[in-house]
Amino acid sequence: MIGESEENLLEQATKCRDLANDVVDRFASETLIAWAEELEEKAALLRAQMPRIVHQS
Structure with missing residues (x-):
């Protein structure tokens, strides 16, 4: 996750959710929503690790 910030992931x-709303094809929409959920999970993990990262430096 180096180089990825919580803000960037969110x-x-x-953007994935916005694209999903604009996409007519159901499969593509579901895929974009799944990607959005993965990015949100990564952002949450990154947020959870922040206190440890700060204390380790």
Whole structure:
């Protein structure tokens, strides 16, 4: 996850959700929503690790 910030991941997730709303094809929409959920999960993990990262430095 180096180089990925929580803000960046959430921005990507929002873009995926926005694209999903614009996509007519059901499969593509479901795929984009799944990607958005994965990005949100990564952002949450990154957020959870932040206190440990700060204390380790």
